[in-house]
Amino acid sequence: MSIRDLARHLDISIGTVSRALNGKSDVNPETRERVLVAAKKLGYVPNQSGRSLRQGTTNTIGFMIESTIESADSGGNFFMPVFEGVQSVFRRHHLDLVALLCGTDEDPATYLNRVVGRRFVDGLIISATTRNDPRISFLLERKIPFVALGRSATRGSYPWIDLDFEGVAATAVARLVHFGHRRIAIGVPASDINLGYVFQDGYKRALKMSGIHFDPELVLRAHSNEEGGYQVASGMLAQKQMPTAVILVNENMAIGLYRRFYEAGIHPGRDVAVVGFRESTQSRFLSPTLTCFRISLRDLGIKLAEALLSTMPAFMSNYPQGRIELVWPMELVPGESDRLWRGT
Amino acid sequence: MSIRDLARHLDISIGTVSRALNGKSDVNPETRERVLVAAKKLGYVPNQSGRSLRQGTTNTIGFMIESTIESADSGGNFFMPVFEGVQSVFRRHHLDLVALLCGTDEDPATYLNRVVGRRFVDGLIISATTRNDPRISFLLERKIPFVALGRSATRGSYPWIDLDFEGVAATAVARLVHFGHRRIAIGVPASDINLGYVFQDGYKRALKMSGIHFDPELVLRAHSNEEGGYQVASGMLAQKQMPTAVILVNENMAIGLYRRFYEAGIHPGRDVAVVGFRESTQSRFLSPTLTCFRISLRDLGIKLAEALLSTMPAFMSNYPQGRIELVWPMELVPGESDRLWRGT
DNA sequence: CTGAAAGCGCTAACAT
């Protein structure tokens, strides 16, 4: 069922059919109606390859997610609601969102090169930006519209949105210091992902503001998952003088951390103060309740979509906000896990 | 940078370039080398739309996941490792996997119609099959290669793989009966998703085998997430005579269920027996440890990919296994949550 | 308002 078949069926030219379907003005309303009805009846849908080849656009946006080993089974939690938000914006512009799944055994830059070269998508959302991210320079060079979810030290002018890791660090440290803590540990990703640096910098700055000396021993590196949290707790327990508090920078870590502490008879909120990262469906069911930070992932997705569209010539008139470089605030959700000395 | 540019640059015809790049035999090894080198140097990647239009294939497989409201933030956990497995197979055939994100506000069938009509993908993996799934009849009718992750009552002959819900029900019931339970509740999805029916049927059959009368009151419907588990526990607590055991059919439910029971002073493994569904990174950190079932999602993904490829003319010679209709076994992982009367 | 035709990038059939 090609446009040719449809035209033949209606006994008009394919040009007219095309114009009718694409809402061009110079077509008889009656003809248009006939075309629309026939298209629906016969289940005609234009072949995307044909359109793309002619127009040079695919009407598809790619959201590149790496299922890294460390986040293989937890990353999905985060992205689904983000997708939902992105999609709600794209829908209005007849853009489809596809998740580009870069396997763990493929280099992200190579993968991206293939996707871009094939002209598979009109624009990209990349995530898990590293400190120095070759994808960014590549996309800038190739002039492919994109937005980064996550900052990077890579030079250049491009839109990005990132979570407020330094804000989380500042708020958490200030809060813990206020509660009397001085030995505050942090659990950060072991990888080169940029958020680890941002968070750690914020942490150091916050310590300085509170007049606390930075102790490298208190920086515990682990995978950003439950297992990693378990190890962070183990690391704390192993220190000659255990830190009295810990701040995590990944939502999944709290689960494992709680577990390890329970095994050691240490109760969060009684024996140790814990500040988690993102409030999640899982963390919400921890006991005692976890002090953490709330973020609307759907709204984040919406903003990501807008940031991307505002850089795409075909859509920028709808989103005249200029290049978006945004640190997304997170809202403290006080729980019981960081209020010590109150009994259980 | 089109094939034309590349040919011009090398001062040979585009036909030869194409053949060289596609590994055809009738091309001078020396010429091929020149072409490959130049392509790499200039960063040439064939335009997928051009290829697709010509060949009628896109070399892309779509994995359709619905971010339904109830599984919006937890579903990702399940799929990521599956993707990983699928991809490991596709890689060998130069097929790319993309996740097709059907938004919550779009009808899955409509979405599928669009994707298929546009010829966006060569094949499809669909998930979350419903009891009666219009997508299946649609794909059969259009002769689009696909495999369903999940069974359906929809008639027709198509490959599918599904988890062994009835096996889980049988094993769990038998185990609980062995431990002396008679009032065994189940927590099942409130939606029309097929697994709910399969599981419930298996449950009834297992009860009958143990000579236990089926009590509709013991079937608790809830969303397949943490909140749903919380509600299942609430439902149990509300019964005049609380069931002594419960079997869940979703991995996320256990988290909320545990929480609700703790709030009520009820300890899983002491006051009530709990059998969870899939062992997950989260459930592994529950305390007391959850009796649940293990499955290798990566292997599941591999099998899904093979099931799909075995129905695609271009690949079936590599996968001569015929149509796959497979109930995927799950392995019991005994925990402490269903062994009562042992004290804590 | 509609039809005719060019051409997007590519591959495959055919010619040399």
Next chain:
DNA sequence: ATGTTAGCGCTTTCAG
């Protein structure tokens, strides 16, 4: 072993 060319399905001039 290489060059030439038709045509995949579509949109968009350009004529009329």
